[in-house]
Amino acid sequence: xxxxxxxxxxxxxxxxxxxxxxxxxxxxxxxxxxxxxxxxxxxxxxxxxxxxxxxxxxxxxxxxxxxxxxxxxxxxxxxxxxxxxxxxxxxxxxxxxxxxxxxxxxxxxxxxxxxxxxxxxxxxxxxxxxxxxxxxxxxxxxxxxxxxxxxxxxxxxxxxxxxxxxxxxxxxxxxxxxxxxxxxxxxxxxxxxxxxxxxx
Numbered sequence: 696x697x698x699x700x701x702x703x704x705x706x707x708x709x710x711x712x713x714x715x716x717x718x719x720x721x722x723x724x725x726x727x728x729x730x731x732x733x734x735x736x737x738x739x740x741x742x743x744x745x746x747x748x749x750x751x752x753x754x755x756x757x758x759x760x761x762x763x764x765x766x767x768x769x770x771x772x773x774x775x776x777x778x779x780x781x782x783x784x785x786x787x788x789x790x791x792x793x794x795x796x797x798x799x800x801x802x803x804x805x806x807x808x809x810x811x812x813x814x815x816x817x818x819x820x821x822x823x824x825x826x827x828x829x830x831x832x833x834x835x836x837x838x839x840x841x842x843x844x845x846x847x848x849x850x851x852x853x854x855x856x857x858x859x860x861x862x863x864x865x866x867x868x869x870x871x872x873x874x875x876x877x878x879x880x881x882x883x884x885x886x887x888x889x890x891x892x893x894x895x
Contacts (some may be wrong), residue, residue: 728847746878762792788889
């Protein structure tokens with residue numbers, strides 16, 4: 696593995712690009728169902744997608760343990776790139792992860808298998824960042840809850856067949872539970888644990 700593969704591929708303008716991605720991600724979580732453009736992206740080693748990489752560069756640091764799904768963990772260059780650019784520790788125990796990077800959404804572990812936080816410290820839970828083929832064109836999901844006026848609709852794909860049922864169980868854990876950030880080419884959408892999902 697070349698040193699250049701590890702060192703290159705970060706944001707062209709780390710401060711400006713990071714601020715833009717952070718703003719888009721926070722807007723997506725504050726307004727579930729509203730798709731936000733990510734703007735500048737990173738150029739990481741495969742199979743880490745530019746969108747997963749951009750969020751990792753923005754959200755992860757040496758205090759945020761990261762879990763990688765099987766395809767990402769099988770590519771040593773991915774972990775090396777993430778360590779170099781973010782300083783984040785890469786861990787094998789998903790229940791200890793602050794962030795989980797998912798490149799194969801169909802094979803995503805069950806939501807309950809990640810850190811759910813506690814009633815006293817609900818923030819000590821995992822945020823899943825899931826790379827999709829698209830946020831439109833799949834089975835429609837109706838979203839209701841805080842940050843949504845009446846109802847919003849997303850149609851992300853692919854997702855596990857029982858994702859809506861898993862999400863209902865996750866929401867019942869409130870204030871515990873995971874949050875999910877969905878990324879697709881050039882965009883991001885948020886599913887905070889307060890959101891209710893109904894398959895349309």
